[in-house]
Amino acid sequence: MILQTLIAPGEKLLLDRNCHKSVHHGVVLSGAHPVYLDSSVNRKYGVFGPVPKKTIFQAIEDHPDAEALVLTSCTYDGLRYDLKPIIEAAHARGTKVLIDEAWYGHARFHPEFRPTALESGADYATQSTHKVLSALSQASMIHVNDPDFKEHIFRQNFNMHTSTSPQYAMIASMDVARQQAVMEGYKLLSRTLELATELRGQINSTGVFRVLELDDLLPDEVKGDNVRLDPTKVTVDISRCGFTVEELQKELFERFNIQVEKSTFNTLTLLLTIGTTRSKVSRLYDALMRIAREGRAPRRLYPMPDVPRFTQLRYLPRDAFYCGGELLPLLDERDSVNKALLDRVSADQIVPYPPGIPVLVPGQVITEEVIQYVVGLLRSQKRMEVHGIVYDGYLPCVRVLTGDEEQALRRVGLTCTDIREEVAQATRRTAVVS
Numbered sequence: 001m002i003l004q005t006l007i008a009p010g011e012k013l014l015l016d017r018n019c020h021k022s023v024h025h026g027v028v029l030s031g032a033h034p035v036y037l038d039s040s041v042n043r044k045y046g047v048f049g050p051v052p053k054k055t056i057f058q059a060i061e062d063h064p065d066a067e068a069l070v071l072t073s074c075t076y077d078g079l080r081y082d083l084k085p086i087i088e089a090a091h092a093r094g095t096k097v098l099i100d101e102a103w104y105g106h107a108r109f110h111p112e113f114r115p116t117a118l119e120s121g122a123d124y125a126t127q128s129t130h131k132v133l134s135a136l137s138q139a140s141m142i143h144v145n146d147p148d149f150k151e152h153i154f155r156q157n158f159n160m161h162t163s164t165s166p167q168y169a170m171i172a173s174m175d176v177a178r179q180q181a182v183m184e185g186y187k188l189l190s191r192t193l194e195l196a197t198e199l200r201g202q203i204n205s206t207g208v209f210r211v212l213e214l215d216d217l218l219p220d221e222v223k224g225d226n227v228r229l230d231p232t233k234v235t236v237d238i239s240r241c242g243f244t245v246e247e248l249q250k251e252l253f254e255r256f257n258i259q260v261e262k263s264t265f266n267t268l269t270l271l272l273t274i275g276t277t278r279s280k281v282s283r284l285y286d287a288l289m290r291i292a293r294e295g296r297a298p299r300r301l302y303p304m305p306d307v308p309r310f311t312q313l314r315y316l317p318r319d320a321f322y323c324g325g326e327l328l329p330l331l332d333e334r335d336s337v338n339k340a341l342l343d344r345v346s347a348d349q350i351v352p353y354p355p356g357i358p359v360l361v362p363g364q365v366i367t368e369e370v371i372q373y374v375v376g377l378l379r380s381q382k383r384m385e386v387h388g389i390v391y392d393g394y395l396p397c398v399r400v401l402t403g404d405e406e407q408a409l410r411r412v413g414l415t416c417t418d419i420r421e422e423v424a425q426a427t428r429r430t431a432v433v434s
């Protein structure tokens with residue numbers, strides 16, 4: 001809704017490539033011309049961090065025509081940007097700032113978590129109220145702070161995405177969540193913070209599991225960026241426990257009825273919210289202590305391969321997505337990379353989970369490195385989910401633009417001279433045919 005309000009087709013948007021897929025969907029819906037920023041990576045733990053400040057400042061400088069900038073703060077693992085200087089730099093160039101606070105809806109209600117995105121000057125913040133406050137699933141909020149807010153256009157876009165038969169139970173639950181946060185938020189969050197401190201100590205006392213602190217989590221590229229950690233997100237190094245991460249998650253679920261929020265190849269991230277009680281924390285500690293006491297020998301854990309660097313955007317994601325395209329298999333008859341895919345353009349977003357970063361977005365050029373990465377994931381024993389892959393029987397395929405569709409589309413980033421040259425070429429072709 002926000003992206004459709006702020007951006008007309010073809011206008012530029014700066015965004016973390018690691019943004020949630022809803023932002024990438026917004027790119028398709030709005031027709032934005034995306035400029036992707038690479039987030040930092042902590043390879044030791046497979047954790048993706050914020051985009052380095054230097055990269056953001058450079059992008060703002062290089063793209064003064066960008067209409068908006070989208071970042072996620074805090075990240076899934078609780079890493080928060082030092083937002084104020086970033087937002088000031090964007091505003092100085094007339095770029096609006098949208099912060100995805102899906103995991104940070106509680107922040108306004110305790111000084112430990114502030115300043116929030118809006119308090120740092122962001123124009124828009126989106127929050128999944130259901131994730132960390134007490135609203136029903138799907139209940140989320142858009143907070144608006146844009147001095148140039150165009151309410152009429154926003155409302156048109158809002159109506160385009162909502163039902164004409166509102167779900168009053170959900171809306172009421174948001175109001176209850178809001179009221180609870182205002183009236184009891186500080187007290188509940190103080191308790192959550194206390195429990196988080198206790199839990200961190202308890203996990204470390206197992207001697208096998210170790211909680212990662214800000215310094216462990218921060219990728220080197222952002223060590224000087226004044227990034228902070230939301231302590232209610234507890235990331236634990238599991239590499240000494242004798243299980244693979246999948247086995248440990250299964251053990252916690254089946255033996256102890258504990259559902260883990262997120263994992264990497266050697267960590268688990270646990271979330272504490274205002275709903276966390278001491279008995280829940282004790283159950284988790286008890287489970288980890290029992291596993292630690294069983295004294296298994298550490299297993300060899302294998303990191304995920306690096307996500308290939310972004311290749312090249314040949315067409316706007318929206319233009320590519322709305323092409324019918326054709327399905328091409330990833331592998332040929334000899335099970336090698338299908339050469340017919342090279343230099344073709346993807347019509348879909350291809351996203352492996354985890355880490356949830358698109359290796360291909362609609363409009364992006366396909367290279368051998370990208371195919372090899374996807375094939376590697378599909379063949380790995382972990383049975384990775386790769387969203388966007390289409391199966392033709394057993395054959396994994398990608399939807400790509402046909403030659404005719406490519407001919408009919410305008411390439412991204414063409415200068416006026418390029419366009420004049422294209423027109424001249426087309427005229428020459430017509431002349432030859434006639």
Ligand SMILES: Cc1ncc(COP(=O)(O)O)c(C=O)c1O
Nearest residue numbers: 020022072100102103128138140
């Ligand atoms: C960073 C981020 N943004 C947005 C969303 C989407 O939120 P919702 O599930 O409330 O639509 C999620 C969901 O997991 C998320 O992790």
